[in-house]
Amino acid sequence: MEKLIINGGNKINGTVRVSGSKNAVLPILAATLLIPDTCYIYNVPALRDVYTMLELLKYYGADVEAGECLKINCSNIQNRPPSAMVRDIRASFLIVGALLGRFGRVSMFMPGGCKIGQRPVDLHLKGFGALGASQSLEGGIIDISGKYLNGREIYLDFPSVGATENIMLASVTAKGRTIISNCAAEPEIIDLANFLNKAGAKITGAGSDTIVVEGAPALSGVSHSIIPDRIEAGTFMLAAAAAGGECRIENIMIDHIRPVMSKLREMEVDIKEEENALTVYADGIVVNTDIKTLPYPGFPTDMQAQFTALMAKGLGTGIVNETVFENRFMYVGELIKMGANITVEGKLAVVRGVEGLAGAEVNATDLRAGAALIISALAAEGKTEIGNIHYIDRGYEEIEKKLSALGCKIKRVKCP
Ligand code: EPZ
Numbered sequence: 001m002e003k004l005i006i007n008g009g010n011k012i013n014g015t016v017r018v019s020g021s022k023n024a025v026l027p028i029l030a031a032t033l034l035i036p037d038t039c040y041i042y043n044v045p046a047l048r049d050v051y052t053m054l055e056l057l058k059y060y061g062a063d064v065e066a067g068e069c070l071k072i073n074c075s076n077i078q079n080r081p082p083s084a085m086v087r088d089i090r091a092s093f094l095i096v097g098a099l100l101g102r103f104g105r106v107s108m109f110m111p112g113g114c115k116i117g118q119r120p121v122d123l124h125l126k127g128f129g130a131l132g133a134s135q136s137l138e139g140g141i142i143d144i145s146g147k148y149l150n151g152r153e154i155y156l157d158f159p160s161v162g163a164t165e166n167i168m169l170a171s172v173t174a175k176g177r178t179i180i181s182n183c184a185a186e187p188e189i190i191d192l193a194n195f196l197n198k199a200g201a202k203i204t205g206a207g208s209d210t211i212v213v214e215g216a217p218a219l220s221g222v223s224h225s226i227i228p229d230r231i232e233a234g235t236f237m238l239a240a241a242a243a244g245g246e247c248r249i250e251n252i253m254i255d256h257i258r259p260v261m262s263k264l265r266e267m268e269v270d271i272k273e274e275e276n277a278l279t280v281y282a283d284g285i286v287v288n289t290d291i292k293t294l295p296y297p298g299f300p301t302d303m304q305a306q307f308t309a310l311m312a313k314g315l316g317t318g319i320v321n322e323t324v325f326e327n328r329f330m331y332v333g334e335l336i337k338m339g340a341n342i343t344v345e346g347k348l349a350v351v352r353g354v355e356g357l358a359g360a361e362v363n364a365t366d367l368r369a370g371a372a373l374i375i376s377a378l379a380a381e382g383k384t385e386i387g388n389i390h391y392i393d394r395g396y397e398e399i400e401k402k403l404s405a406l407g408c409k410i411k412r413v414k415c416p
Contacts, residue, residue: 001416004386004400006377007409008359011245011284014406018233018251019045019397020226023302024188026091027165028195028226029053032072033060033098034172035199037221041070044226048394052088056095059083073221079103082141089394090114093121094162096144097169100133104147110140115366117325123160127167130154131174151176151215159184159295164211165192171213172201178213185209186296187256191227198222230256231302232396235371237261237280238306239403241269242313242379244284247406250277259299263291263307267314284379286310288318288353295324305331305372312340313379314353322347331369334362338380359384364391371396378408 020043029050032039044050054064061078065071079099086092090111099106113119125135125142130153133146151174156163164184171178183189185207193206199222202214233252240247241264254261254273261271261278267286272279288311293301301324311318312335322328329344336342337360341352359382364370370392377384386392389412392399400410 001387001414002389003413003415004374004389004392005411005413006359006374006384006386008243008357008378008380008382008384010243010407010409012240012243012247012378012406012408013245015248015250016236016402016406018228018236018249019043021045021188021191021229022047022049022395023161023186023231024191025050025226026053027094027169027188027192028224029057029072030094030098031169031192031196032057032062032074033077033095034102034169035219035221036075037219038071038073039221040223041072042223042225044070045229045397047397048390049089049091052085053092056083056085056092059085060099077102079105082107082109084109086111090119091162093124094166094169096124097128097166100128100144100146100170101149101173104149105145107141107143110137110142115330116328121162123156123158123163124166127154127163127180128170131170131178133170149174151178151213153179153181156180156182159209161186161189164189168192168196168203168211168213172196172203172216172219174215176215178215180211180213182209183211184295187227187230187253195222195224198224227256228252231300233257234260234300234303235306235375235396236402237264237271237278238310238375239378240280241267241282241286242284242310242375243408244282245407246279246281248277248279252276252278254278259297260303263289263299286314288314288316288351290319290321292321293324301325301328302368304328305368306375308332308342308349308351309335309372309376311351311353312338312342312376313357314351316353318351318353320349320351322349330365331372334365334369334373335376337362338376338384340376356381358382361385361387363387364389367391367395374399374403
């Protein structure tokens, strides 16, 4: 068991380089299952979820060579019964579309919910069904088979990121044209489409609300660099806004971070932007505002907890409306232990800014909740101990090293 110990009240100063995107690399790792050749993937973040996904690829027989460049060859993979490993990360359900496209059949444990919501996969299954795959569920294992998938028009009732990605993976080698309408438009979808097109797929429209996939006979190995993680970038921006100071954030794609940047500017945080970097100039005081999470290009739900933590010590009141997930305020109780004044009513949180926060013993309830606690701890007076930091390690590479290099008083300790 490990904890993060943070002594708040220190200003942030320095430069941090953002790692590759967790939510881009996971679907791309799943996509390698479609490719009977060697793929060279760069800028892969060192995250727990990445290691879990790589173990899963190896379970199916992929050759994996980690290093500066991640080398994966799925020429000799075999279809196998589902591995319990898939229960460790939800994104593992993305291998279903790839295995269905590669083998015409796949069995997988139905993913359960998680802390932030029920996380159904009905839209994924609707897409596979539309392509002609039959499905049967027994004992919590879903068996999907469709030897010859045929392209179809598929309407997504909600622009689900995972369903969009899974249907893309299943349809890249299907016969004919697949149209995915009302699909997700996140930058990670574009990165997946770029990766697949380099392998010989024919995907257009990624980043819009309609993706068209023309079936390709076969795919070959590619070399690809993962886009920067826009949520990690946003998290460091808010850490600087909360602690105060000057923080330069490098290796970003500025357009991916616009929703976060506009909100911070609304909160009177000064940001100087460049093409692949930005600098936050903050005095540690923000003016609270309202936040409503929406599918991209709306305000990202993955930044909701971090903004609530920032506003806990802001001026005035802010209303946070979480429209994407049904249970993404669990961390509020932990912020209240630090003196925050936040009331949650269903999908709304009313954040009344307080003069100051005080360090306390708190626990991360999920990945982004953990990031929120780090932000509040940096702004709080005194010492904060954060438990359950394995959640944080799922999505942030060496978080304490990066924050220490920015002048934060943070350390990771082992505890019994
Ligand atoms: C991806 O999850 C991200 N994860 C999440 O990031 C992110 O919060 C989410 O997209 C939204 O942006 C990865 O990319 C690995 P969804 P995903 O399918 O694909 C409902 C993080 O912190 N829905 O867009 O699971 C669902 O219940 C993580 O990095 C259905 O109803 O998200 C939810 O309410 C957390 N039926 C909404 O859509 C379905 O079949 C959004 O889910 C699928 C989803």
